[in-house]
Amino acid sequence: MKRILILTASFGEGHNAAARNIREAIEALDPLAEVHSVDLMQAAYGRLNQVARAAYFHLVRHAPSVWRTVYQLLDHSPRLAAGGRWTRLRTVLEGLLAEIRPDCVVSTYPVYGDVIAEIHRDHAERPFRLLTVITDSISINAAWHQSPSDLFCVANEASAQRLLDAGLDRGCIAVTGFPVSPAFQGLERCELPVPGDGQQRRILYILNAGSRKSGRTLEEILELPHTELTVTTGRDAHLKAKLRKRLAPYGERVRLLGWTNLMPQLLSTHHLVVTKAGGATVQEAIAARCPLVINQTIPGQEEGNAQLVVQGGYGCVVDRPSRVASRMEQVFAEGAVEWSLWRENLSRDSRPGAAIRIAQLALQEPESIPSPQREFAPTRGRVNGVSSGRPRRSPARRATGNEPESLLCDFHIHTNYSDGKLTVGEVVDYYGAHGFDCICITDHLADPRRLIGKLARLSRLTLSPAQLPEYFEVIRQEAKRAWRRYGMLVLAGIEFNKDGYTPKTSAHLLGIGLNHEVESDLDLPETIAKIHSQGALAVASHPHLMKSEWGKNTLYLWENQEIFVPLLDAWEIANRDNFFPPVALKRLPFIANSDFHKPRHIYSWKTVLQCEKDPEAIKSCIRDNQRVSITLYRGQEVGLAGGEPGTPSSSHFRPALAPHPLALAIDRIGAADVTAA
DSSP: OOEEEEEEOSSSHHHHHHHHHHHHHHHHHOTTOEEEEEEHHHHHHTHHHHHHHHHHHHHHHHOHHHHHHHHHHHHHOGGGGOGGGOHHHHHHHHHHHHHHOOSEEEEOSTHHHHHHHHHTTTOSOBSSEEEEEOOSOSSOOGGGTSSOOSEEEESSHHHHHHHHHTTOOGGGEEEOOOOOOTHHHHSOOOOOOOOOTTSOEEEEEEOOTTOTTOHHHHHHHHTSTTEEEEEEOTTOHHHHHHHHHHTGGGGGGEEEEOSOSOHHHHHHTOSEEEEEOOHHHHHHHHHTTOOEEEEEOOTTHHHHHHHHHHHTTSEEEOSSGGGHHHHHHHHTHHHHHHHHHHHHHHHHHOOTTHHHHHHHHHHSOGGGSOOOOTTTSOOBOOTTTOOOSSOOOOOOOOOOSSOOEEEEEEEEEOOTTTTOSSOHHHHHHHHHHTTOSEEEEEEEEEOTTSHHHHHHHHTTSSOOGGGHHHHHHHHHHHHHHHHHHHSOEEEEEEEEEEOOSSGGGOEEEEEESOSSOOOSSSOHHHHHHHHHHTTOEEEEOSOSOOOSSOOOOOOHHHHTHHHHTTTOSEEEEEETTEEOHHHHHTTOOEEEEOOBSSGGGGSSEEEEEEEOSSHHHHHHHHHHTSSEEEEEOOOOOOSOOSSSTTOOSBTTSSOOOOOOOOSOOOOTTTHHHHHHO
16 A cells, blocks of 8 residues: 655645645545645644745735745745754654655645755665655746755646756656646546637636726626626635626626636636636646636746746736736637637647646656656665554445444535535545544525525625535535545535524524535425435434534524424434433434534534445435434544644544544434433
8 A cells, every 4th residue: 555645835726736636636546545635834833834824925915026036035045945944844744754654755845855855864765755746837946946856747848948957857857747636637628619700708707815906807808799707706705796796787698606616617618717827727727728818927936827828828918907808809809810829739738637647656666757866866765665663544444235334424514615614625535534434515505585694695604506516516526536535425415594583583404415406595394395305314403502602593493393393304413512402302313413614523423323334325224213323523633733723734644543432322212311311
């Protein structure tokens, strides 16, 4: 079994995107590989790292000239970032290397190569291979290559030439492409019609932080004939609401999206993308063969990305927002001849499979990797001959027959599609590393007929109905990975918020095991009927008084039991740290959940089922409620590497641990007696 350590940092999305995509590719190629992805800066410096990140983003947004000076200083004097100055970073990394004993380390951030060189300065051998994945193009800071690496992976030949000019040997450079998501390679090759005269043009506009004055630019684009516009606003709910009102006169010609997981599909189905020169976004557009109009460039690292777009003939750069629409008009003029040339160049240079290629390099044996010059890099050690000194993690448990299993489950989990902290993929990795057997993603969906629902939809705290197709598709894709990687089932669900002004007029209802969306503006009996029509479960969420922490009480279902007991499949008997004895005293069918929003919420009430590891068997077990127990889960921490609680810096930071023995077990027969006692 291969052990891979991926090191990243949250100073710009490109580093994290590269790490995430390489990890996904490695797991697809070798499901038994043990992959650790760690934000080492966060693990080492915690809140100090968060302050540094905030300062960095403030500089690049509000004082770009100052950042340019800092970047150039580091480029001309890279030893300012030398490993000897990173004492805490070195200590944490030494601990990680000793614990994981990786066969290969993949670095997507420039500092780490120097720290590794410092750790092994006095060693005859480095007992792992080091791959450095450079996330910048052309304008590559010297900090990336000042220290040795067995292989430097670059996005294109222009970047490779930059390393050659810096004195590196060709043997230690691999032109792999930028590691975009493997989803780009799986896309059907979309042959868009040439957007010439009279033809419809589909424009994707990616708004970034600090883009609040973009309204006029969007209106100018929509004034162009035959133009459809898709705008992504990220998690800026205020900006999205403001633009929805401003662009309402354009009707169906404009589509507003918030944060989205479907960038591969969007880029592949639009004629043009308007975006800043971020490393990940530019490379994703190249992978999807979508021509670019660059409207913002951060000095330093992004200048190379903008240069790549122009030199490669993939698009253009505009110097001010007022020129975006007029430049776009030129691109589509004369039968869209310029657009066609850009598209042809992109088709020639697109490398959507770069993450797979880098994953193959990480998994290969040492002798199959191109060898750099000996004076440039330390001699590689015996990668497979090192004893780890600890047991290797066993593969994910899988059902081998139809015999019942003891399944640890959590059916109430929120992601950043609503008010959760983590993405769907991060939730999968976090629960998978804890050894769970089945989870259900249940983000909030508010009823728009109610005032509270209307207010919630203006924020980022609930799903938008327009996001539902994407939401279910992302969960389907992550469910495949969860089963392949962890042997864990992932179900799709929704928490329907029917909020009134008082606790007794408010209800939250879980739909567990849904296949597709359910309308948000239905009454509760209609919603339950729609849930059941999909073969899914309808469960009352936190139906009684919550006492252990602040939370809105939702008592409508409990106050109207004569209506809802015959309709519901189960009631939450416990929610996070709240326990509801009246559910047991009434002998109602029950489950227990965490109401997960952030990593520490995993240490809370859970459901244990005795049944086959199969979605239909699990739903049937809950409906029958005969082999259902609950546990107050208190397993050890997995996936937290220092820093702010709730920010996972490693998806598999430790081997999965068995759950704590049941602190409380309530079977269906004796529920009332146990809770009464």
